[in-house]
Amino acid sequence: MIDNETRISSSVIPDELQLNVLPRYLGQHYLTGEGMVYDWAARLCSRYQNGAWHFFSLSNGGFYMAPAEMGRVHVRWHLNGYNDMMGADAFGVTVTLFALCHLAEKTQDDSIIDRYHQLREFAVQHVEAANILRAID
Numbered sequence: 465m466i467d468n469e470t471r472i473s474s475s476v477i478p479d480e481l482q483l484n485v486l487p488r489y490l491g492q493h494y495l496t497g498e499g500m501v502y503d504w505a506a507r508l509c510s511r512y513q514n515g516a517w518h519f520f521s522l523s524n525g526g527f528y529m530a531p532a533e534m535g536r537v538h539v540r541w542h543l544n545g546y547n548d549m550m551g552a553d554a555f556g557v558t559v560t561l562f563a564l565c566h567l568a569e570k571t572q573d574d575s576i577i578d579r580y581h582q583l584r585e586f587a588v589q590h591v592e593a594a595n596i597l598r599a600i601d
Contacts, residue, residue, distance in 0.1 A: 474586065476519070477519040485527065486498050489579055493571055496567060497563060501560055510540070511537060511538065515532065518530050518556070520556075522583065526579055532552075537550060537555050550596070558587075564579050564583060587600075
């Protein structure tokens with residue numbers, strides 16, 4: 465069991481502050497990283513058709529993005545055999561993890577690698593942790 469001192473919390477970032485979110489967390493790679501998030505959303509969910517996203521900050525210094533107008537979604541990743549339903553928040557965590565991993569591989573930037581690990585720490589505490597971890601495995 466995780467006590468309150470080690471639990472990582474998430475907070476939605478208000479819309480009016482979202483303009484600076486990605487540059488803050490991804491630095492010079494923010495445009496590439498944003499595009500990767502949307503690309504991974506389309507790869508993992510055939511129903512994804514663009515739309516508004518919420519941005520979340522994490523108490524451990526990380527962040528993630530999640531679609532604002534989706535309920536539960538069917539997620540499929542053919543390279544690891546994942547095929548299941550998850551909520552929009554879990555989908556956002558999953559998509560952001562895929563994008564951060566891809567961006568870290570592409571840039572070899574330690575700060576991006578740190579962002580990935582911060583989000584993964586949160587993911588293991590998420591209510592849908594089992595689904596998220598199976599999807600990214």
